[in-house]
Amino acid sequence: MNIKNQVKVKISSIANGGKGISYHQDKIVFVSNAIPGDEANVEIIKESPKWLEAKLLEIPSNNPKREKAKCTIYNDCGGCQWLGVDYNFQTELKKSVLEDIFKKIAKHPLPSNFKLIKSPKTLNYRNKVTLRGQIDVKGQIHLGFFKKNTRTQIHTRHCSLASDNINDFIDFLYSQKIKGKEGKFRLEIRDLPYEKKQNLFVTLHAVEIKELEKKFLSLIKQNKNVLWAGTPKELNEVPLAIQDKQSQINYHTHPAAFEQINTGLNHELRTIIKTKILDLKVTSVLDLYCGSGNLSLALSNFCKFVVGLEVNKKSVDIANFNVKKNRLKNISYKAVNVKKYLEKEIEKCQIFDAIILDPPRKGIKEDLLPLLKIAPKYLFYVSCDPATLARDIKTLKTHYDIDQVYGFDFFPQTYHLETLTIFKKK
Structure with a gap:
C-alpha cells in the first residue's frame, strides 16, 4: 500500500491517546480526531507491518454524536481532538478508555463506585x-x-x-x-x-x-x-497575582508557575480531597510534588500539620507566600528532591496519616519503594496520565486497596482525563 492512499473506514472504538480505531486489509487503523460511529474517507500517513495511522480528510457529518465544530482550523490544529462532539459522549469515551487501561495495565477492574466529574464549562475554560x-x-x-x-x-x-x-x-x-x-x-x-x-x-x-x-x-x-x-x-x-479564590483562600501565582488550567474543575478536585480528608479523620498530610500548594493549602484549617515537598523552588516560594498572605497555620513547604527526601527522611515521613501525590506525567515509579516503606494509612494519587497511574497501581495494590477512583474532565474537547485514586492501606 502506498503511504498516501485514501480509504474509507468505519470507526468502531477509541484508543488511549484519543485516536479512533478501525480496520483495513487485516490491519488496525488509528485515525486522529475520529470517534466511534464515524464513517469517513481518510488518508494513510504512516504504515507498519501491523497497523496504519491515518487522518480524516473531512469531518464526518453522518454521525449523530457530532455537530459542526465552530472553529476554522479544527481538523488541522493539534489542540482539540473532539471539538463538536456531544459532551456526554466525550465523557463516555473517556470512561471506556480508562476501563480498558485499568484492565490491561493495572490488571484491576475500574471500581464500580467510579465517578466522572464533568467540567462546569466545556468551552472557554482555559486560563x-x-x-x-x-x-x-x-x-x-x-x-x-x-x-x-x-x-x-x-x-x-x-x-x-x-x-x-x-x-x-x-x-x-x-x-x-x-x-x-x-x-x-x-x-x-x-x-x-x-x-x-x-x-x-x-x-x-x-x-x-x-x-x-x-x-x-x-x-x-x-x-x-x-x-x-x-x-x-x-x-x-514579576509581582505575584491572584489566580484563584476558594474557601476564603487566595491562590497567588506567577507567569512561570504551573497551575491547573480549568479553574472551575480545580475547585471540585480540592473540595473532594478536603471532604475525604475530613471523613477519614486524617490529622496530618504530606503533599508530594505540591507545586504552589494547590491541593493542600485548604487543609491547614482541618489538620494538625501539613507539609508540602516540591523540587521547583519558585513554586515553593509561591506556596509559602500563599501561607503567609492567607495567615495559615500548621503548614509549610520545602524545596527538595522528593525521591531523595523520602529515602533520607523515612522516619520523619512516617508520622503522616495521608500522602497526597500529584506527580508529573511519568508517575511515581521511581519513588514507589520509599513510599511503601513510609506506608501511610491513605494515599491520594492525582494523575494526569491514566497509563502511568495503572502501571503504579500494579505495585501499590500489593499493599493498598483502592477505595475510590474519580475522573476529572479538566480538558473538554480533548481526549485527556485526569484522575484521583484514593488508596487505603491493607
Whole structure:
C-alpha cells in the first residue's frame, strides 16, 4: 500500500491517546480526531507491518454524536481532538478508555463506585494558552497554534477553549500592526480572573524578532487588561497575582508557575480531597510534588500539620507566600528532591496519616519503594496520565486497596482525563 492512499473506514472504538480505531486489509487503523460511529474517507500517513495511522480528510457529518465544530482550523490544529462532539459522549469515551487501561495495565477492574466529574464549562475554560505568532511583511500580527504533528503555524482569531479575556486580547493584537521586521514569536498568556482590574500575564519569546522586542512589549502593554508583560529574562521581577479564590483562600501565582488550567474543575478536585480528608479523620498530610500548594493549602484549617515537598523552588516560594498572605497555620513547604527526601527522611515521613501525590506525567515509579516503606494509612494519587497511574497501581495494590477512583474532565474537547485514586492501606 502506498503511504498516501485514501480509504474509507468505519470507526468502531477509541484508543488511549484519543485516536479512533478501525480496520483495513487485516490491519488496525488509528485515525486522529475520529470517534466511534464515524464513517469517513481518510488518508494513510504512516504504515507498519501491523497497523496504519491515518487522518480524516473531512469531518464526518453522518454521525449523530457530532455537530459542526465552530472553529476554522479544527481538523488541522493539534489542540482539540473532539471539538463538536456531544459532551456526554466525550465523557463516555473517556470512561471506556480508562476501563480498558485499568484492565490491561493495572490488571484491576475500574471500581464500580467510579465517578466522572464533568467540567462546569466545556468551552472557554482555559486560563492559560501558548500561542505561536508571526509578523508579516506588512506588519500584521498573526496568532495561532502548530499544525498537528508539525512545526508549521496555522492562524486563527479565536480559540474555542481559551477564556474570554484571552480571546479579547487575541482580538486586540490582530487590530494592531508592528512594522520593522517579519518573523516568528511565541506568547504565553495567563488569565487572572480574580484580579479586579488588570488580569493578564503575557510572556513574549521573541525568537525571530529580537529587534522588535521592546516595541512589541510596548504595544502589548497598551492593552488595558495586561497586568504584566515581559520576556523570560524579566520573570524574577514579576509581582505575584491572584489566580484563584476558594474557601476564603487566595491562590497567588506567577507567569512561570504551573497551575491547573480549568479553574472551575480545580475547585471540585480540592473540595473532594478536603471532604475525604475530613471523613477519614486524617490529622496530618504530606503533599508530594505540591507545586504552589494547590491541593493542600485548604487543609491547614482541618489538620494538625501539613507539609508540602516540591523540587521547583519558585513554586515553593509561591506556596509559602500563599501561607503567609492567607495567615495559615500548621503548614509549610520545602524545596527538595522528593525521591531523595523520602529515602533520607523515612522516619520523619512516617508520622503522616495521608500522602497526597500529584506527580508529573511519568508517575511515581521511581519513588514507589520509599513510599511503601513510609506506608501511610491513605494515599491520594492525582494523575494526569491514566497509563502511568495503572502501571503504579500494579505495585501499590500489593499493599493498598483502592477505595475510590474519580475522573476529572479538566480538558473538554480533548481526549485527556485526569484522575484521583484514593488508596487505603491493607
